[in-house]
Amino acid sequence: MYPQNKQRQTANVTPAQLGIIVALVFIIGFVLGNQITNIQAQTNVTLPPEFQPLQEAYNTIQDQYIEDVAIDVLVDGAITGMVEALDDQFSAYMPPEIYQDFNISMSGDMEGIGATITTDDETGEMYIVDVLPNTPAEAAGVQPGDVFVAVxxxxxxxxxxxxxxxxxxGPAGTVVNITFRRGDDLIELSITRDRFEIPNVEYEVLEDDIGYISMYDFSERSRAQLDEALNILDVNNLNGxxxxxxGNPGGLLTSAIEIGSAFIEEGPILYERFSDGSEITFSADGSYAGIEVPIVVLVNQGSASASELIAGALQDTGVATIIGDVTFGKGSVQTVLGLSNGGGLRITVARWLTPNRNSIDGKGVVPDIRVPIPEDFDYQRDGDIQLQAAVEFLSQTEAAID
Incomplete structure (x- = not known):
């Protein structure tokens, strides 16, 4: 038997839509997969004269606009406009309330309903991509593909x-009423928000004594959770x-290095390349977990950024066999800087390369064994075909060794 809840029931999304998925525990305002550097942006830089029209526009609005407008609203709008001018889906401005929640989310704690969303490029509609297990959204019956109509x-x-x-x-214990469109029907749900830790790592032993670990994202707690799973599974006494x-959208770069170091004993895990051509090498940190059994990494279109970093590193080093579908293709690194208004600026600062200096940006990691999901796929009917392929591969590998 295969785990029935392991292949996340996600709505179909295109690579373009995945680029703007919001990890919504309804708390993270922007897609994961970034290097977080919570440092204060420079405030002592004199603006060039080209910014004079901005001051003129502000003065005109303050003096002549028919309605009163709060200064913070104008500031948020100006910063948002500058970032949007970069035409980079991974750079964004986070207003103070979103930035505060974003920082909380990176610790692995969440407060909200427990879902991820994206926006349809053609219709502009926002809809549910994934529902996290054991969350208010799951308890209320929210489903992937549900389109937001009203809040x-x-x-x-x-x-x-x-x-x-x-x-x-909103705060845990409060209720939000959401109207979704599901097919041709309107669904009204009252969801009680809650605070919870993302069920980031799940593990069990499958048939043929094969260990299974799934990871939802890369947060500060991920390595400790991985180590606990490996220890409880007693992985080296298994067959794979x-x-x-x-469906793992990424997370902290530091966490990805820690996870990569569990599988890679020494050597580079990735290279960061900056706009001036300079590079930084990130190598295994010496915390190798000593895994001796064959390893398979499962990926799909929802595997992005830090997930691709791990898959690419384990593929290049020959540590694991990659099975599944081509990954998202996010090969950039972002830095988050705190602003004096309590908000945050998230901007792309570098591209990253695999240990063999391959760029996956816009291309993704191509699995060693491709198992794409057919258009007419039915999970209830067909089961988790990618997980089945991984189990069969490891079973055959063990048989060949014996």
Missing amino acids: NGESVEDWDQTQLVTNVR LIFDLR
């Missing part, structure tokens, strides 16, 4: 993702290990 009675038609996040998230990174 607390207010239409979301003209909202962006930040507005949606701001209105859906499956490391499931499907």
Whole structure:
């Protein structure tokens, strides 16, 4: 038997849509997969004269606009406009309330309903991609593919993702009323928000004594959770290990290095390359877990950034066999800087390369054994065909060794 809940039931998304997935525990305002550097942005830099029109526009709005507008609203709008001018889906401005929650999320704690969303490029509609297990969203019956129609009675038609996040998230114990469109039906759900730790690592022993570990994202706690799973599974007394990174959107670069170091004993895990051509090498940190059994890493289109970093490193070094579908293709690194207004600026600062200096940006990691999901795939009917392929591969590998 195969685990029935291991292949996350996600709605179909295109690579472009995956690029703007919001990890919504309804708390993270922007896609994961970044290097976090919470340092204060420079405040003592004199603006060049080209910024004079910005001051003029501000003065005109303050003096002549028919309605009163809060200064912080204008500031948020100006910063948002500058970042949008970069035309980079991975760079973003986070208003103070979103930035605060973003920092909390990186610790592995969440407060909200427990789902991930994205925006349809063609229709502009925002919909559920994934529902986290054991969360308010799951308990209320939210399903992948559900399209947001209204929140607390207010239409979301003209909202962006930040507005949606701001209105859906809230303190644990409070209720948010959401209207979804599911097919041709409107579904109204009252969801009680909660605070919870993301069930980041799940593990068990499958048939043929094959260990299974899935990881939802890369947070500060991920390495400790991985070590606990490996210890409880007693991995070296099994016939193989499956490391499931499907649907894992990424996370902290530091966490990815720690996870990579569990599998790679020494040598580079990735290279960071900056705009001036300079590079930084990130090598295994010496915390090798000593795994001696054959390893399979499962990936799919939802495996992005740090997940691709791990898959690419284990593929290049020959440590693991990659099975599944081509990954998302996010080969960039972002830094998050705190601003004096309490908000945060997230900008792309580098590209990363695998140990063999391959760039996966826009291309993804191509599995050693491709098991794409057919268009007519039915999970209830067909089961988890990618996990089945991994188990069969490891079983055959063990038989060949014997």
